[in-house]
Amino acid sequence: MKEETLIKMSKKLVDITIQKHKDQLLGKENMSTFIKNNLPTGIEINDYNSILHLYNKFLAEKGYEIKKDITKFDIINYNSEEYQLYISK
Numbered sequence: 001m002k003e004e005t006l007i008k009m010s011k012k013l014v015d016i017t018i019q020k021h022k023d024q025l026l027g028k029e030n031m032s033t034f035i036k037n038n039l040p041t042g043i044e045i046n047d048y049n050s051i052l053h054l055y056n057k058f059l060a061e062k063g064y065e066i067k068k069d070i071t072k073f074d075i076i077n078y079n080s081e082e083y084q085l086y087i088s089k
Helices: 003-022 031-037 045-061 081-088
Strands: 064-066 075-077
Touching (some): 003 064, 003 075, 045 064
Antiparallel strands (some): 064 075
């Protein structure tokens, strides 16, 4: 898959993630399920890994990081008070 396609898919996934976070719809499934449900089917493993790498990069550029939780997937805004509590734990 072309690099520009991987970038486009990653950025779209970031936008979906942030919107669902704002709508308080994250945290109901694990990360792999969320990502697979929001990407087209049939992506090769190398492309999938590239998308995950770019996804984390673009998510950070937007000011978010993935919360560390094994069973529920959510993100947190670097600029929030909640983040200060989160990192102090």
